[in-house]
Amino acid sequence: MPYTILLVDDELEMCLSLAELLRDEGYATLYATNPLDVSSLLRQEQIDLILMDVKMPEIGGIDLLKAVKKSDASIAVIMITGYPTVENAVQAMKYGALNFYTKPLKLPELLREIHELAAARLQHRSAVADPSCQLITRNPEMQKILKTIEKAAPTAAPVLITGESGTGKEVAANALHHLSPRADRPFIRVNCAALPDDLLESELFGHEKGAFTGAVKERKGRFELANTGTIFLDEIGDMSLKTQSKILRVIQEQEFERLGGTKSIHTNIRIITATNKNLKKLLAAEKFREDLYYRLSVITIHLPPLRERKDDILLLADYFIEHFNRIYKKRISGLREDVRWFFQQHEWPGNVRELRNCLERAVIFCEQDEIGVNELASQYAELIEHQPVNTYEEAFESLNREIILDALDKSHGVKKKAADILNISRRTLYNRMKKLGI
Numbered sequence: 001m002p003y004t005i006l007l008v009d010d011e012l013e014m015c016l017s018l019a020e021l022l023r024d025e026g027y028a029t030l031y032a033t034n035p036l037d038v039s040s041l042l043r044q045e046q047i048d049l050i051l052m053d054v055k056m057p058e059i060g061g062i063d064l065l066k067a068v069k070k071s072d073a074s075i076a077v078i079m080i081t082g083y084p085t086v087e088n089a090v091q092a093m094k095y096g097a098l099n100f101y102t103k104p105l106k107l108p109e110l111l112r113e114i115h116e117l118a119a120a121r122l123q124h125r126s127a128v129a130d131p132s133c134q135l136i137t138r139n140p141e142m143q144k145i146l147k148t149i150e151k152a153a154p155t156a157a158p159v160l161i162t163g164e165s166g167t168g169k170e171v172a173a174n175a176l177h178h179l180s181p182r183a184d185r186p187f188i189r190v191n192c193a194a195l196p197d198d199l200l201e202s203e204l205f206g207h208e209k210g211a212f213t214g215a216v217k218e219r220k221g222r223f224e225l226a227n228t229g230t231i232f233l234d235e236i237g238d239m240s241l242k243t244q245s246k247i248l249r250v251i252q253e254q255e256f257e258r259l260g261g262t263k264s265i266h267t268n269i270r271i272i273t274a275t276n277k278n279l280k281k282l283l284a285a286e287k288f289r290e291d292l293y294y295r296l297s298v299i300t301i302h303l304p305p306l307r308e309r310k311d312d313i314l315l316l317a318d319y320f321i322e323h324f325n326r327i328y329k330k331r332i333s334g335l336r337e338d339v340r341w342f343f344q345q346h347e348w349p350g351n352v353r354e355l356r357n358c359l360e361r362a363v364i365f366c367e368q369d370e371i372g373v374n375e376l377a378s379q380y381a382e383l384i385e386h387q388p389v390n391t392y393e394e395a396f397e398s399l400n401r402e403i404i405l406d407a408l409d410k411s412h413g414v415k416k417k418a419a420d421i422l423n424i425s426r427r428t429l430y431n432r433m434k435k436l437g438i
C-alpha cells in the first residue's frame, strides 16, 4: 500500500497543486476542501499523513487536529498557515502536530520531511507484516485483542500475556515490540522454565568473572542486552520466588547488579511477560509474589484456545498451507472436504502450534492438489477413521450450514463478501447454499 497523504485546505487551488506535486514524488494523495469531510475519509481510507490548513471557515485547524489525533494518534499531521501566530504554533505542537509551515511553502524542506516520515512508516509496516508478529485471525474476540495490542504497543507499560501453550503468546509479544517506538531496538526473549534457578539468574543479570565456578570471564545478562528495547520473559509462572524478587527490584528501581558484582547497572527496558499457568492460583498458593503480579499485569491480554475460536481454524489452515507452499515449493490448493470437516471438529489441544505442525507435515507429504487424510500424521488419520460414519454426512452438512450462515451474517447478506470471508468463489458459495437449502 502506498504512503497516503490527505490535504485539507479550503483553497481548491492549493489542494490541487500540492496533490500534483506529491503524486509526482510517488505518494498517493486525497484532498478535502471541507474539513467536515475529514472524519469520513479517515474511516474509508488508510491515511498516513495529513497536511492541514490552520484557518478554515467550517472548523479551525487546531480543533480538527485534536479530532484527528483522538480518532487515530498514529496519523502524522503537519499544519500549514498563511497567518502564523505564536499561539497557533504552540497549540499545534501541544496537540500533536509534527511541524508548522508558513505559506508560501518552502517545498524542499516540506518534501524532505515527508520523505523521512514515509520511509519510517513504510519500514514500520513491513516489520508488522513480518510473520513472526502477525496474528492471523477473523475471530471477533481476537480482533479486540489486536486492538488492545495496537493501543498498548506505543506505551512502555508492562504487558502480561496469558493463554494455553501454542495460542500465539510469543507472536503477540513480538507484535507489541514491533509496533512500539522501540521497534528498532533489541527484543530479547528468555524462557524462564528452561533453566534451573542459578543459571536463569546468571542469564538474566549476567555475572562478573569468578562469580561462581565456571564463570571464567564477565558476561552481560539479558537485561543488559535488552537495554532501550524490550525483554520478553516467557513462562514467568515457572520462576522461583527468589528470582521473582530480583525481577521486582529491576522493575521498581530500574537497576540491578551482575552476579558477584557490586556496581549497579541502570536499565531502560519494557517488560512483557507470558505464562500458560493460572497465575491467580499460583498467587493463592503463595508461589507467585502478589506485588510482582500487579507490577507485571498493568495490561493483560488473554489469548483464547483455538477450540474457542473455531472460526479461525480454516483461515489459519489456508495461511499455513500458503506459507509452507512457499517454503517447500508446492502448489497445494487447500484441504479436502473431509479434512476440513475434521479440522473444525478437532479440539486442537496444542492450539495453533499443533495446527501449524500438522500442516507442515501434510504439505511435505502431499503429492496431490488437496490435502487428504493420507497426508495427515497417523494420530489424525485414526481419529478421522473413528468418526461415526452414519452421522458424518449430517454433521458435515450442519457444520457447513453454520459456517455459511455465519459468513452471511458477518457480511450482512452480501454474498460476494461472504464468499471472500470463506475464501471460496461466489459460484461455489451459490452451489453450496443451493445444496444446503439456504
Ligand SMILES: Nc1ncnc2c1ncn2[C@@H]1O[C@H](COP(=O)(O)OP(=O)(O)OP(=O)(O)O)[C@@H](O)[C@H]1O
Pocket (backbone or CB within 6 Å): 131, 132, 134, 135, 136, 137, 163, 164, 165, 166, 167, 168, 169, 170, 171, 172, 234, 275, 276, 352, 353, 356
Ligand atoms: N494467530 C496466529 N497467526 C499466525 N500464526 C500463529 C498465530 N498464533 C500462533 N501462531 C504460530 O503458532 C506457533 C505457536 O505460537 P507461539 O509460540 O506464539 O505460542 P505461545 O502461546 O507462545 O506458546 P508457548 O506457551 O508454548 O510458548 C508459532 O509458530 C506461531 O507463529
